[in-house]
Amino acid sequence: MEGPSLVILKEEVRxxxxxxxxxxxxxxxxxxxxxxxxxxxxxxxxGKLFLVELPGFSLRIHFLLFGFYYxxxxxxxxxxxxLTFSNGSLHCYLSSVRIIxxxxxxxxxxxxxxxxxxxxxxxxxxxFLQHPDAMVCDVVxxxxxxxxSGNIIKNExxxxxxxxxxTRVKHLPPRKVSQLVRAVHxxxxxFLRATKKDxxxxxxxxxxxxxxxVCEGKVIKKFTGRLQRNSFICRNCQVLYKKQ
DNA sequence: CCGGTTGTTCAGCG
DNA sequence: GCGCTGAACAACCG
Numbered sequence: 596m597e598g599p600s601l602v603i604l605k606e607e608v609r610x611x612x613x614x615x616x617x618x619x620x621x622x623x624x625x626x627x628x629x630x631x632x633x634x635x636x637x638x639x640x641x642g643k644l645f646l647v648e649l650p651g652f653s654l655r656i657h658f659l660l661f662g663f664y665y666x667x668x669x670x671x672x673x674x675x676x677x678l679t680f681s682n683g684s685l686h687c688y689l690s691s692v693r694i695i696x697x698x699x700x701x702x703x704x705x706x707x708x709x710x711x712x713x714x715x716x717x718x719x720x721x722x723f724l725q726h727p728d729a730m731v732c733d734v735v736x737x738x739x740x741x742x743x744s745g746n747i748i749k750n751e752x753x754x755x756x757x758x759x760x761x762t763r764v765k766h767l768p769p770r771k772v773s774q775l776v777r778a779v780h781x782x783x784x785x786f787l788r789a790t791k792k793d794x795x796x797x798x799x800x801x802x803x804x805x806x807x808x809v810c811e812g813k814v815i816k817k818f819t820g821r822l823q824r825n826s827f828i829c830r831n832c833q834v835l836y837k838k839q
Numbered sequence: 840c841c842g843g844t845t846g847t848t849c850a851g852c853g
Numbered sequence: 854g855c856g857c858t859g860a861a862c863a864a865c866c867g
Contacts, residue, residue, distance in 0.1 A: 596845060596846085597845050597846095600845075643845095643846075643847090657846075657847070658845095658846085659846050659847060659848095659862065660844065660845075660846045660847085660862085660863095660864095661844080661845095661846090661862080661863065661864050661865075662846090662862095662864095663864080663865090671864090688864085689862070689863065689864065690862095691846095691847075691848085691862080736846090738846090738847085745845050745846075746844085746845060746846085747845050748845085786845095795845090802845090821856090821857090822846095824844095824846090825843090825844080841867100842866105842867100843865105843866090843867100844864105844865090844866095846862100847861100847862095848860100848861090848862100849859105849860090849861090850858105850859095850860085850861105851857105851858090851859090851860105852856105852857085852858085852859105853855100853856095853857090
């Protein structure tokens with residue numbers, strides 16, 4: 596689940612904002628009794644994190660690779676965390692659930708959150724350039740620089756910027772650095788809009804494709820970078836920048 | 840039935 | 854302290 600899907604979750608649980616947790620259950624080992632009777636102050640997202648703000652502490656939920664949720668219906672058994680309200684319920688599966696004791700503003704910097712109105716292009720560009728020896732495919736997946744980006748956003752943003760994933764940060768021309776940072780931001784919103792219309796797959800120009808949607812050339816699939824996550828590459832449309 | 844995957848964290852090692 | 858590796862989480866899809 597990438598950042599935009601969390602924004603959709605946040606919108607879907609809006610009816611529960613201000614409501615009291617009537618019951619908290621599941622196998623999350625966080626002392627669930629503590630949640631009973633607490634009102635929801637706010638629902639927030641930071642990248643791929645779903646944050647439930649309660650009086651005095653917060654829940655931090657990450658859906659990892661396989662996580663999913665249901666609202667108002669418990670389709671699967673064994674949820675990690677279920678919250679019941681007077682007007683419905685939220686059921687989270689296969690997720691990481693933790694408590695954050697500190698105020699959220701002390702923990703998270705929304706200037707790096709791709710889908711926050713506070714997102715700060717200049718700051719992100721500067722953080723990006725602090726990793727000159729890294730491959731761009733790894734930096735675009737760094738949650739502290741591109742919070743909310745995942746493997747789909749990585750591949751589509753690199754494609755749109757015309758950059759090969761194995762390019763080193765230090766070999767990118769300054770103009771391409773800016774283009775990439777903006778492409779990650781812009782595609783995050785495209786991902787959000789398309790997912791709401793259930794048309795995400797139609798936005799893919801290289802991801803999970805055998806041929807490029809633009810030039811129809813062969814798309815190479817390979818594990819790249821330190822993180823060894825799958826990259827999809829069009830050799831015609833994406834340039835590998837190297838030391839001259 | 841099998842293999843691949845829209846992630847992250849942490850232990851253990853050298 | 855560092856980077857690297859593998860494990861753990863364990864379901865859905867084709």
